[in-house]
Amino acid sequence: MSSVSVSHGVGAQLKHWRSVRRISQLELALLAGTTQRHLSFIESGRSRPGRAIVIRLAESLRLSLRERNDLLATAGYAPVFTESGLDEEAIRPVRTALEQVLHGHMPYPAVVVAPYGRVVAANPAVELFLEDASPELLEPPVNILRVMLHPKGMGARVRNLDEWGRHVIENLRARARRSPDPRLDEFVAELAGYVPEPPVGPDHLGFSVPMRLASADGELRLITTLTSFATATDITLAELHLEAFLPADQETAEALRVRAERNADAPRPVHDDALIMSSTSSVDRTSPKLR
Template sequence: MSTTMEDTRFGEELRRWRERRRVSQLELAISAGTTQRHLSYMERGRSMPGRTMVVRLAESLGLSPRERNGLLLTAGYAPVFPESRLDEPLLRPVLDALTGVLDGHLPYPAVVLRPYGEVVAANSAIAVLTEGASPELLRPPVNVLRLALHPDGMAPRVRNLAAWGRHIIENLRAMAARSPDARLEGFIAELSGYVPAADPGPDHLGFAVPLRLWSPEGELRLLTTITSFATAVDVTLAELHLEAFLPADEPTAALLRARAARH
């Protein structure tokens, strides 16, 4: 059986994703509804799967729509998920609905982000996070993660910068481990340079801690929640997520309500 460059490229990519996900050939074969022998042949470029099999393999590996498109391309098939621009009319109803969600979260801050922290939309309460930041960090496209950790951004006001910064960076590292990206690795290196070394004490519970943020009215203690669009069939929408900040205690809630009333 002859092996083409396309066969080999798909096989290498399939094996790379399987090893990245730490899944055995047998586990992936069972999940995708094929045999371990057939999967082995595909990884070695001795068998070229049909489009349906590529889709099943990508789904079993938990690939994102962008990653599934990439795997299809290596197998010689057209991408299945479209990728729209944010300003296209097709996405306008979704973005309008997200604006309503952001407004409904008031008086607490909330943002819609693209990958790696780029802000797409935000509600007015986000001002509590951006106040005092350098204008350079607030020029579009704003990156909320850089804003959070940069010494000219929120960092001077973050009372628990070491723990909070590690929380952000470890989440990004987990993302990089799952879906390698050279740009993300560079971004992690940049952010790591802004964060002081953590010195866990005897009561250390890990990095899942509230953000403690100084404000003129008093210290804010904020929790974050992240909502993703798991059923989106457009690459752009699938990569968006909504990050909402919630008060971790009643004094924080009262402070944010008072700010909203004043403004």
């Protein structure tokens, strides 16, 4: 690849990301510690950027680690961020920490999710979401977002699906705006088809409401927290997030406690691990444990 084609390639990418981020050349130059003239030369292909300035520009544009690697590759440099499997020794401490968080969140549901909703790990309380779910939704790879909104999954039991379901949709749309991705756009369109439009009236609260979930133990009210690895330098970890659910009232807290105690006393198959954790590369094989 010639230096000219490299320069034009990285310049086009920078223009693209500035457009997505709605940031001017001057603003980006100031953030990255360079001059507007230098950035203009890079974008026009008149100057080939050094590795350090590419990294600074990518960071200033708030690109994901995967996108930063892509920009470096376009500029002709080797990637700097690794992509590990969760079963690799290098990130065993993170795996252990995730297992402890999942266990510690009991008796409330918590799930670790990879891109596009793929389940990486979950605690036993997540079985609440799978109550009466259609078997095809539990075929590998299990997608927790699809389970939550599909009419053959949780969607049939979420009594305020029109309002609550929008928080899932809007979070994904916000992610798609930050990092345009045709596959994600297609997935969002699918999920949006499962969620009815909420009526907009004087009592409308948008999606800032607890989920009201019908269950064998009555109606449960749950709120959601999302945790991500904001300072991760490994792509796999950076792309994971932990979605933890908390009771929105005392009745729900008590119902979940009783439910967990009851399930703990029930016989379990030998292969049914208390925690599900797998490499994202092999999640398709282990997902059936999420029954």
